[in-house]
Amino acid sequence: MNISSRRGFIKTAAAASFVAASGAGARTAAAEEKTTTGPAFDHLHSPAPLPFDAKNLRGLSEKLIQSHWENNYGGAIKALNALRGRLVQALNDPTSPPYVYTGLKREQLLRTGSVVLHEAYFGNLGGSGKPDADVRTRIAGSFGTFDAWESEFRKIGQGLGGGSGWAVLGFNRRLKVLENYWMADHATGPIDTTPVLVMDMYEHAYAMDYGAAAAKYIDAYFANINWELVASRL
Amino acid sequence: MNISSRRGFIKTAAAASFVAASGAGARTAAAEEKTTTGPAFDHLHSPAPLPFDAKNLRGLSEKLIQSHWENNYGGAIKALNALRGRLVQALNDPTSPPYVYTGLKREQLLRTGSVVLHEAYFGNLGGSGKPDADVRTRIAGSFGTFDAWESEFRKIGQGLGGGSGWAVLGFNRRLKVLENYWMADHATGPIDTTPVLVMDMYEHAYAMDYGAAAAKYIDAYFANINWELVASRL
Amino acid sequence: MNISSRRGFIKTAAAASFVAASGAGARTAAAEEKTTTGPAFDHLHSPAPLPFDAKNLRGLSEKLIQSHWENNYGGAIKALNALRGRLVQALNDPTSPPYVYTGLKREQLLRTGSVVLHEAYFGNLGGSGKPDADVRTRIAGSFGTFDAWESEFRKIGQGLGGGSGWAVLGFNRRLKVLENYWMADHATGPIDTTPVLVMDMYEHAYAMDYGAAAAKYIDAYFANINWELVASRL
Amino acid sequence: MNISSRRGFIKTAAAASFVAASGAGARTAAAEEKTTTGPAFDHLHSPAPLPFDAKNLRGLSEKLIQSHWENNYGGAIKALNALRGRLVQALNDPTSPPYVYTGLKREQLLRTGSVVLHEAYFGNLGGSGKPDADVRTRIAGSFGTFDAWESEFRKIGQGLGGGSGWAVLGFNRRLKVLENYWMADHATGPIDTTPVLVMDMYEHAYAMDYGAAAAKYIDAYFANINWELVASRL
Numbered sequence: 063m064n065i066s067s068r069r070g071f072i073k074t075a076a077a078a079s080f081v082a083a084s085g086a087g088a089r090t091a092a093a094e095e096k097t098t099t100g101p102a103f104d105h106l107h108s109p110a111p112l113p114f115d116a117k118n119l120r121g122l123s124e125k126l127i128q129s130h131w132e133n134n135y136g137g138a139i140k141a142l143n144a145l146r147g148r149l150v151q152a153l154n155d156p157t158s159p160p161y162v163y164t165g166l167k168r169e170q171l172l173r174t175g176s177v178v179l180h181e182a183y184f185g186n187l188g189g190s191g192k193p194d195a196d197v198r199t200r201i202a203g204s205f206g207t208f209d210a211w212e213s214e215f216r217k218i219g220q221g222l223g224g225g226s227g228w229a230v231l232g233f234n235r236r237l238k239v240l241e242n243y244w245m246a247d248h249a250t251g252p253i254d255t256t257p258v259l260v261m262d263m264y265e266h267a268y269a270m271d272y273g274a275a276a277a278k279y280i281d282a283y284f285a286n287i288n289w290e291l292v293a294s295r296l
Numbered sequence: 297m298n299i300s301s302r303r304g305f306i307k308t309a310a311a312a313s314f315v316a317a318s319g320a321g322a323r324t325a326a327a328e329e330k331t332t333t334g335p336a337f338d339h340l341h342s343p344a345p346l347p348f349d350a351k352n353l354r355g356l357s358e359k360l361i362q363s364h365w366e367n368n369y370g371g372a373i374k375a376l377n378a379l380r381g382r383l384v385q386a387l388n389d390p391t392s393p394p395y396v397y398t399g400l401k402r403e404q405l406l407r408t409g410s411v412v413l414h415e416a417y418f419g420n421l422g423g424s425g426k427p428d429a430d431v432r433t434r435i436a437g438s439f440g441t442f443d444a445w446e447s448e449f450r451k452i453g454q455g456l457g458g459g460s461g462w463a464v465l466g467f468n469r470r471l472k473v474l475e476n477y478w479m480a481d482h483a484t485g486p487i488d489t490t491p492v493l494v495m496d497m498y499e500h501a502y503a504m505d506y507g508a509a510a511a512k513y514i515d516a517y518f519a520n521i522n523w524e525l526v527a528s529r530l
Numbered sequence: 531m532n533i534s535s536r537r538g539f540i541k542t543a544a545a546a547s548f549v550a551a552s553g554a555g556a557r558t559a560a561a562e563e564k565t566t567t568g569p570a571f572d573h574l575h576s577p578a579p580l581p582f583d584a585k586n587l588r589g590l591s592e593k594l595i596q597s598h599w600e601n602n603y604g605g606a607i608k609a610l611n612a613l614r615g616r617l618v619q620a621l622n623d624p625t626s627p628p629y630v631y632t633g634l635k636r637e638q639l640l641r642t643g644s645v646v647l648h649e650a651y652f653g654n655l656g657g658s659g660k661p662d663a664d665v666r667t668r669i670a671g672s673f674g675t676f677d678a679w680e681s682e683f684r685k686i687g688q689g690l691g692g693g694s695g696w697a698v699l700g701f702n703r704r705l706k707v708l709e710n711y712w713m714a715d716h717a718t719g720p721i722d723t724t725p726v727l728v729m730d731m732y733e734h735a736y737a738m739d740y741g742a743a744a745a746k747y748i749d750a751y752f753a754n755i756n757w758e759l760v761a762s763r764l
Numbered sequence: 765m766n767i768s769s770r771r772g773f774i775k776t777a778a779a780a781s782f783v784a785a786s787g788a789g790a791r792t793a794a795a796e797e798k799t800t801t802g803p804a805f806d807h808l809h810s811p812a813p814l815p816f817d818a819k820n821l822r823g824l825s826e827k828l829i830q831s832h833w834e835n836n837y838g839g840a841i842k843a844l845n846a847l848r849g850r851l852v853q854a855l856n857d858p859t860s861p862p863y864v865y866t867g868l869k870r871e872q873l874l875r876t877g878s879v880v881l882h883e884a885y886f887g888n889l890g891g892s893g894k895p896d897a898d899v900r901t902r903i904a905g906s907f908g909t910f911d912a913w914e915s916e917f918r919k920i921g922q923g924l925g926g927g928s929g930w931a932v933l934g935f936n937r938r939l940k941v942l943e944n945y946w947m948a949d950h951a952t953g954p955i956d957t958t959p960v961l962v963m964d965m966y967e968h969a970y971a972m973d974y975g976a977a978a979a980k981y982i983d984a985y986f987a988n989i990n991w992e993l994v995a996s997r998l
Binding site: 097098099100101102103105107149153159160161163164167168170171174175177178179181182202203204205206207209210211213214217218220221222223230232234235236237239240241242243244245246249250251252253254255256257 | 331332333334335336337339341383387393394395397398401402404405408409411412413415416436437438439440441443444445447448451452454455456457464466468469470471473474475476477478479480483484485486487488489490491
């Protein structure tokens with residue numbers, strides 16, 4: 063099996079298991095549960111394929127990217143799909159107290175963030191790493207200069223090195239400001255904000271290739287940014 | 297000074313102090329700082345007035361609402377405005393390490409969440425508390441029934457009673473699902489999500505009126521929801 | 531029923547309900563569960579009575595203290611007792627994935643922190659608020675001066691105003707340093723650390739009496755510190 | 765330079781840089797700062813050497829352990845040492861608001877947790893992985909059986925796979941219970957608790973050797989537990 067067909071296989075198998083592992087099996091047929099249906103309780107998310115060939119990134123190995131996509135992003139989808147079934151169970155169990163429910167809701171939020179941010183992350187990779195004048199100007203409009211933006215974005219990433227979290231350039235729709243955010247984990251983040259450029263700072267994004275050298279990963283990340291895609295989000 | 301003019305006074309005074317307390321004074325005139333200008337570093341947020349008369353809510357006292365608007369929402373704006381100046385200072389200080397910067401960015405995220413969520417919260421109060429058939433149907437479309445939605449939303453709120461956090465009905469723009477979120481504090485939350493109905497579960501939202509009786513506050517909250525406004529966000 | 535006997539009644543009733551609400555009912559009689567017994571899974575915590583008369587504090591009302599003890603501290607005990615039963619259930623359910631389990635463990639940690647910190651908090655109130663020379667000297671030994679300690683401790687408290695969290699003077703047994711800690715919520719905190727002086731900054735500690743005026747609460751807190759008790763913890 | 769002498773070199777160099785990087789340089793000589801001295805503000809932590817030879821662990825490579833000790837544990841010490849200087853600066857700056865201070869205190873707590881937990885972690889590795897009958901009995905006394913304890917401890921670890929956090933067997937000195945804790949990051953955790961067995965679930969603890977296969981790391985971790993040391997903590 064060559065790499066391409068292997069990847070195809072993995073994706074198909076993964077998609078199947080995403081559904082198989084979903085909450086369906088966790089649900090009982092209690093009549094009252096009929097009222098808790100609809101996307102909020104039974105949405106099953108399917109993995110979005112990588113928008114680039116994993117063996118073509120600069121300084122980020124195929125093995126790293128493939129594991130990241132399959133295990134971390136894929137694992138979050140499986141967990142999120144399964145959690146909806148658990149939520150229905152807990153909501154329909156009159157003996158289940160609110161603080162058990164919030165435990166599940168935290169896990170749901172964590173996986174929701176992981177899915178959404180990973181899709182935005184892979185979505186903005188695979189490019190030349192070279193922003194054109196237009197996107198530079200638009201970012202400079204909010205940060206003074208493009209370099210000032212890059213300086214802050216990298217500093218956030220460095221501050222997260224050795225731990226977990228995300229650095230995100232986002233447009234806050236309520237404040238009407240394009241700004242950088244520090245996020246401690248998948249469950250942290252600004253609501254009502256469109257992610258424009260997303261950098262994963264969990265160690266699974268780089269440890270296989272760079273060990274603890276987070277700064278080198280940030281360099282590699284910048285070399286692969288798909289700025290055309292970023293521009294389209296602006 | 298009657299209550300209306302007092303409120304007007306407070307708002308004007310507050311707006312002035314929001315600017316006075318902003319980060320401006322914290323900045324030095326170092327030449328290099330000229331590169332860190334623009335909304336991301338110098339945006340000053342102004343308070344949005346209450347969209348209703350604070351003395352007209354059912355079961356939520358004017359004193360509570362006024363304090364909530366002025367001290368908690370207003371305090372977040374002051375802090376957020378001042379923090380931008382601190383960020384510029386730290387970014388331009390070559391001796392300042394990334395982990396000091398991320399400390400500031402966390403505080404910025406916390407206040408950003410507080411400002412955005414409080415505006416959405418006050419924005420969806422002041423109504424009749426009576427959802428019309430159309431909004432009930434649209435929510436039922438995602439949760440099975442309107443009651444299933446309300447049951448989960450209240451359960452999230454109850455689970456947060458006695459602590460901090462938010463219950464939010466939001467439309468996740470990436471997952472394309474309308475769902476309820478549990479948020480532990482202002483800095484927690486789903487990115488790329490439009491808040492549709494927001495309930496503050498910090499104790500400052502109810503302790504003055506209800507002490508520890510969070511469930512009674514949730515009832516009062518529901519009695520004041522502006523469902524027409526909520527419908528407009530859907 | 532006068533206030534004293536009413537409080538006695540409340541405590542007895544509460545103690546009973548702490549046990550009744552415990553996880554016992556949530557457990558099934560599955561044979562395999564016999565292996566998950568012992569304090570880690572079935573410890574039932576009982577409330578410690580207030581070490582002072584709630585109507586005798588300066589600037590903190592009996593109503594506030596009583597509600598704090600009964601609802602917030604008492605509520606945490608009930609939740610903690612019930613959660614152990616849920617943990618046994620989840621651990622013995624082969625279909626329950628690890629991320630459901632960690633959701634419960636987070637809630638357990640949150641309630642564990644609440645119980646331990648509330649007991650330390652009530653435990654160090656009820657005094658004169660006047661530290662003697664010996665305790666001042668011992669604290670100065672770690673902070674330069676007693677005032678430097680107080681200045682930092684109050685600043686932590688002020689920074690938590692309007693939200694949740696704790697300010698704690700603690701002895702870090704590993705670092706062998708007596709220092710102040712900021713804690714965002716009941717689940718945050720330094721392990722291997724003996725709490726010496728604990729100040730609750732959740733809004734339920736003051737909103738009933740002081741609304742949003744956290745600084746006034748901090749003054750009242752200081753006026754009631756039992757420094758003899760604090761000295762005994764040093 | 766052979767591996768042993770290289771390690772010695774690294775440790776000596778690291779110790780020097782831990783002091784050099786400390787907050788000393790960040791402090792100004794303002795007279796008022798003389799009141800903020802003492803361990804709480806100027807304690808400099810030195811790294812504890814590994815209590816075993818990094819090349820002798822089973823299934824955990826020397827490269828991984830060395831990087832973990834030097835970069836993650838060592839980095840936390842450097843940051844913690846430097847942060848104390850920043851705290852003094854901020855405390856003595858009358859223009860610095862409390863919410864800037866709490867940002868620093870959070871970073872301090874994060875690094876304090878990292879230092880304490882890493883020392884406990886390395887401290888309980890390097891053994892045979894084989895608990896004797898006595899330690900098994902003592903753990904069984906709290907969990908029903910030793911296997912019930914191991915089952916929960918592993919489940920906590922698995923739930924943290926792909927992210928950050930710690931699984932800790934600890935003795936809660938207030939509750940007087942030996943129990944397992946889930947901790948989301950270095951800043952989470954139970955106060956007044958003695959860590960007995962500590963497992964690092966940050967990805968830097970395994971990604972170099974095992975990629976995303978957290979379960980295989982947990983197996984390797986168990987194979988290296990120094991149970992004699994654990995027994996001494998009980």
